Amino acid sequence: MLFRRLFQNKKGLWASLLAMLLLPALAHAFEPFVVRDIRVEGIQRIDAGTVFGYLPVKVGQKFTEDDATEAVRRLYGSGFFSDVRVDTDRDVVVVTVQERATIASISFNGMREFDSKAITDSLKQVGFAEGRIFDRSMLERAEFELKQQYMTKGKYGVEVTATVTPLPRNRVGISFDIFEGEVARIREIHFVGNKAFSESELLDQIQLTTPGWLTWYTDTDKYSREKLEGDVERIRSFYLDRGYLEFTSEAPQVTISPDRKDIFITFTLHEGEPYKVRSVKLAGNLLGLDSEINKLVKIKAGDTFSAAEVNDTNKAITDYLGELGYAFANVNPNPQMDRAKHEADLTFYVDPSRRVYVRRIQIGGNTRTRDEVVRREMRQQEAAWYDAGDIKMSRDRIDRLGYFNDVNVKTEPVPGSPDQVDVNVDVKEKPTGMINLGVGYGSTDRAILSAGISEDNVFGSGTNLTLQLNTSATNRSAVLSHTDPYWTKDGISRTTSLYYRQTRPFLENDGEYRVKTYGLGMNFGIPISEYDRITLGGSFERNQIDLYDDSPQAYQNFVNQYGDSTNAFIFQTGWQKDTRDSALAPNKGYFTKVQAQASTMDLKYTMLTGQQQYYLPLGRSYTLALNGMIDWGTAYGGKDFPVIKDVYAGGIGTVRGYEGSSLGPRDTLTGDYLGGARRIVANAQLYLPFPGANKDRTLRWFIFTDAGQVKAGSGMTCTAGKASDPVTDPCGWRFSAGIGLSWQSPLGPLQLSYARPLNQKPGDDSQSFQFQIGTGF
Structure with a gap:
């Protein structure tokens, strides 16, 4: 007796139905029998046990024609087979199958817009993945999904071609050849139905734009579905913040040119009328804190309804309850509209939930x-x-x-x-070990190199250990310091430092001299609030000056007054306040520092120093940074301010675009940079997101402007240098502007800048390009 079923179809359901319809016409009837054995033929990858699991009978059970029909239906329905045949041979059921090919590999050629893993995961969501059964209809779905992914990025001209390569053991390899094409650009944006606000006002609220002089950088003229959805929400928020509670908008109409390069967008708006707030109430469980919560309500009766103020009130009340232990507090605003009068009664329903x-x-x-x-x-x-x-x-x-x-x-x-x-x-x-490198190239064809190494988190203990070596043309220094931020459990910090410095002339053709300084210091930081800290400490210094026949006149005058060897004990005290949201890349907050030094023994001087930094967020991607520094030194005891304690300006950290340390007085004999006892510096820096960096604030570029001046100070005059090559107004203000790049690199903060002086005077030394690792603002 022979029972045969022949069938092949892509859809398991249709296959089983058709098999049942054809069964009476194609099969020879057989008498039911008890199955002595079941044999499976034609399998290559699929285990025989899988086939047995789909059969309606087992060895020792009776096998009928209905069982044969059900076996064919189940095996086709599994989707594993393209052909199924069931035969009987002397009480043995013989199942012959032809397996469908499986996908062994998926590869992409020419894909640059997306990460291959992300696309592979996306295709898996539609059932197309390695190890799955290969199906032509599923391949078409995969191609469609790929095109959809590209269209969300505005690439409507994308072409996807799939190549199927047969492999041994009934497997196939799928290769997608992708021609991505160009992103379609937005040619026109129009608004329909806007009466209260002009089209130009609404265009200012959205992110997408038509091509402009800066869109090559911002890419805002490139169509993106995500950006469009965000712009719809921005328009909605714009109207709700101005009282248009009945505002609605239809889905934007997006059309594309025949060549798939230009996009035309139309927003259809239904504005309604603005609403006034007639009353504001609080309801729910107020915990007896009615007066306290009422003070947090930012929107008042008589105001134009504003969704922004409503949200601010929600946040203020939620935060207040959170500070009292109600971690799951919920505030739900409910405006009841009087459509005839265009007024709304606003009620905030407060549910503090449970205290935890x-x-x-x-x-x-x-x-x-x-x-x-x-x-x-x-x-x-x-x-x-x-x-x-x-x-x-x-x-x-x-x-x-x-x-x-x-x-x-x-x-x-x-x-x-x-x-x-x-x-x-x-x-x-992040790596807390930092290598500091500094290089500068200027108009005087001279290079400066400094190096150092520090570890902010020694062995994970939170203490800092720094060894700074300076090998520049002007300085030789070695500083070894250790800071324990929690010297006591109360948070008192202690910094111990041992240092050696040797200073030479700033320019090779300057007068020759050497200033050697040996010092040992200890400072303590005492927290007085969460953001405030007082510093106290002192250091002992010994200074040795070596002069030569061509030494600067200012240093000769210093030796005549103080001698070539001096000892000094320097007392230091100060206060600083830090509310910045991040030490790595601040976006908001401020930093304030005030410090006073008083020196005794051989050197008698005082120095007051102040610094103020502000970080102001301008939207989600831009930050305005403002910095101001002032130093004011004076001598006592009838002597001039010691030139070896002068402060300097010029270059990164002060006024970019000018040679490092070049601002201020110059020596009358040699033209050396002398610095001064008084310095004022101001910087304004606008940080902008770096293309492709998304929300990564550690990599930003910026535009800046700097201003600064250095004055001689007590007992000294603002000398202009050698008579043959004087500087015009050396102690006057200097200004510069430029662009730069800021990156928190693994080696430390990196800063590149290109600056141009705005009021360069005759005799000034400029330095356009500057680069430094290990410098902050």
Whole structure:
């Protein structure tokens, strides 16, 4: 007796239905029998047990024609086979199959816009992946998905060609050849239905633009579906912030030119009328804090409705309740509109939920830094009530350590304990060892090289150890210092330093001299608040000056007054405040520093120093940085201010575009840069995102302008240098502007700048290109 089924189809369901329809016409009837054995033929990769699992009978059971039909249906329905045949031979069921090919490999040629792994994961979502059964219809879906991915990037001209290569053991390799083409550019953007605001006002609110003189850099004229969706939301927020509660917009109409290179976008708006706030109420469980919460409401009766002010109120109330331990507080604003009068009654429903306390603080991601280094910066304590303010402050303090590229603090409920949460602090460590290099090239055809090495996190202990060696043409120095930020458990820091410096003339053709300084110092930092610290300390210095026949007149005058060897004990005290959100790449906050020095013994002088930095975020991607420094020195005891303690300006860190240390008085005999006892420097720097860096704030380019001046100080005059080559107004203001690049490289902060002086005077030494590693602002 012979039972045969022959069938082949791409769809398992249709295959099984057709097999059942053809069964009576194609099969010879057979008498039911007890199965003595089951034999599977034609399998290559699939295990025989898989086939047995789809059969409706087993050895020892009765086999009928209905069972044969069901076996064919199940095996086709599995999708593993392109042909199935069931025969009987002397109480033996013989199942003969032809396997479908499987996908052994997927490769992409010519794909540059996407990462191959990301696209492979995307294709897996539509069922096309290595190890899956090869299906022509699924291949077409994969090609369609690839094109869709490119269209979201605005590349409508993309061409995708799939090549199927047969491989041994009934496998295939799939290769996608991709011609990406160019991104379609936005040729026109129009608004329809706008009456309250002009098209130009609305265009200012969106990110996408038509081609302009800067779009080669910003790429805002390149169409992207994600950007368009974001712009729809921006337009909606713009109207809601101005009271248009009934505002709606239709899906933007996007058309493309026949050559697939130009995009035309039309926004259709339904504005409605602006609404006034008639009343503002609080409802829900206010915990008896009605007056305190009322003070946080930013929108008042009589104001034009503003979604931004509503959101600010939500955040303020949520943050306030979070500081009281209500980690899961929820505030829901509900405006009830009077459409006839265009007024709204606004009610904030407050649900503080439950008050919770922190069970455990867990530190993760720190493979090198000890837990205690992170924990001592935490202001939220274990077994204490949850405080959102303390958690935010803890996160900022950990970030300001400078040991981590990323700090993420999350709060998670404790399962089974509704009144407890765990605080998880996840950090991503960065190299804290830093090699400092500095190179400058200027109009005088001279190079300066300095080098040093420091470790901010020695053995993960949170202490700093620095060895700085300077091998420039003007300085030879060695500084060994150690800082323990937690010398005491209360956070008092201690810095010990041992240093040697040797100073030579700044230019090769200057008068010859040598100033050697040996010193030992110790300073303490005392925290007086979360952001404020007082510094106290002192150092002992010995200075030795070697003069020659052509030494500068200023240094000869110094030796005549003080002698060629001097000892000094320098007292130092100061105060600093740091609210910056990051030590790595600040985006907001400020840094203030005030310091006073008083020297006794042979050198009698005082020096006051102040510095102020501001970081102001301008949107999500831009930061304006402002910096100001002032130094004011004076001598006492009837002598001039010691020239060896002068301060300098010019170059990176002060006024870029001018030769390093070149601003201020020049020696009348040799033309040496002398610096001065008084210095004022101001910098303004606008950070912009680097193309392709997305949200990475460690790589940014910037435009800047600098200003500064150096004055001689007490007992000295603003000398202009040699009579044969004087500088015009050496102590006057100097200005510059330029562009630069800032990168937090593995070797330390890198800064490249190209600057041009704005008011260069005769005799000034300029230096356009400057490069330095290991310098901040």
